[in-house]
Amino acid sequence: MSTDNTTQPESFGENSRRALTNPLLQRALTIATVKATSARSVAVTHVGPANWEQLRDRAHAIKKHTIENLDFYLEKFAGNVERLGGKVYWAQTADDACKYVAELAQRRGVQEIVKSKSMMSEEIGLNHALEDAGIKPIETDLGEYIVQLANERPSHINMPAIHKTRSDVADLFAEKLGVERTEEIAEMTALARRVLRARFAEAQMGVTGVNYAIADTGTIVLVENEGNIRLTTSLPRIHVAIMGIEKVIPNLQDLDVFLLLLSRSASGQKMCSYVSLLTGARSSQDEEGPDEFHVVLVDNGRVEMLSDKQLRESLYCIRCGACLNVCPVYRKIGGHAYGWVYPGPIGAVLTPQMIGLDRATSLPFASSLCGACGDVCPVKIKLPDMLLHLRQRINDNGHIKTKARKRDRLERLSFKFWAMAMKTSRRYRYVACFGRLVQALIRKRNANGSVSLRVPQWSDTRDFPPLARRSFREQWRDRSH
């Protein structure tokens, strides 16, 4: 886990308040999420809603089937990688995985590693581990490079620098790279290319993530737009791919469905610029590509997540980012507020499972339960159900502070009373009548001139609308006379 960052999941409330009062962040978030969401909608319309549903069902079915037989497919995948000259390392914890990579680099005398964007590498905190071992990790994805220069954490799973405006990046490049400041995006991009090309030309070792792993052939699949993954996997002498054990799918034919869904859900593209299928080590000295190929299979809590039938589905995630882009909470607070590696709805489900329910009690509540995340998820993960389920668990385990629990009791009592009042129309009429009489006592005028009621705690963060002077029934009766 990264530790250099200021935000933590424990301080979610405070993080979000800070985000809400940052106008630049608000602007950056709106531009990016609106663009991504509308691009996605257009792409889905092109496929046709019926076809899209069919694809989502298929992807869900493949994931379900593979996860339920994960032992079988993982064994097959690992067997094939080894048969074709690759090395497989089974890492139970984040530390195991980091240690393997760092020690391999040390054994081979590598001082600098070029990396492509990988959420797994963020999850295990690989960059820190490498730095501690005296090895310099260099992020090569443009967004990730920006974030690394700024010494921050990515705030989105596939648009890492979503929180930065062009002027932020211009300042950063001028300061860290000692170049003349420019806000021209094309120039900044060309500059990054030049700087990173020099690193690629020297690099002895490349580290990537994995989008899909094909059990049948021992192939890893990498999807990107920039070309830095192609460079990372073809120039250095050693290639290490790090993947969560849930990334396996049975065979090459299954890939089509996922590629169809992934690019469209992430950015509205039909197909990303580059998709690489890499199988084993190169077969001869005559072939292009690295001499050594290593796959690190990471558990880091996933095996335990498998045993949890209610939350197991969160392992189907293909990290497209669509649920972040549509989430009304993410759109306002951005990724850093979540305080850990995975933000947005999927982060609110994964983080409590990975770092402990007690450290992330706020996250499952960071949702309006509008259901948008579940509707867009290309693998049909029932995110809203899981969020509710986690809320229940947090409540049952007594993770909520006493003050909140007291409020909780009051809330439960009020709802009981409400249910009783709604039982018959007569009761309802009486209660409403009584309410109309007493509501004047708790009326308040809001900043924007509207009127609402003051209900302790409840109305701190939302409006409680007053009852109308005359009920609908009364008005109706008057009209029909």
Add this chain to the structure above:
Amino acid sequence: MLARIRASLGNAAKHPAPAKLPPFVSQTLVTDGEKLTAEFESEIERVGGQVAHVHSSDQVTAYLSVLPLTGDESSVAISDGLLIKTLRIREWLLTRKTRVVTWQEMPSMEAYRRELLKCGIGVTCADYALADTGTVVLLSGREHHRLASLLPPVHVCLLSTDNIFPRLTSLMDHLSDEAYARERPPHALTCITGPSRTADIEQQITTGVHGPKALHVLLYSTETSKA
């Protein structure tokens, strides 16, 4: 770890291979050869690539001769693909006194890489293409085109129109029975759809961030007259 996974899932220690999922049939495919080429063309243009039809060596060299080569990047890299050899691209480049970089003539992989970084254009063949996304597919093994298609800022790709598949599934069906059924499946398969791009700064699309800034696909067919 496998034992722990089994325990978590409640699977028996040695269970038989799981039953396969039923095959998946989705959207209808274009199969008509003419239409495939047309679809491929319009898709590749949509993603910012350029397409031209060529039927002879002269047409290829005419196309190449107008591509600019400047400064540090004045060499041309060509791969050892079959079509490049038959069309005698190398010979033509040499008559123009262009510095040509080929994998075969390099003493080592390091030297090859160093030279490639000084190339302005990389010319390779593509093994297959996908019509519905405008994708060219490069398969390692027969041809050295992995780096030549990646390092120079301009990638020119020769493709025989016979090798266009409707979409990824059809190609994967074909390759699963062929290349990937072999004892030694291809080490690298690369799908290329348009030039290298990024939208990491303010979601504004910029090309050529790490890979080529431009992609030209030359569709080769032997028929000489075409409406």
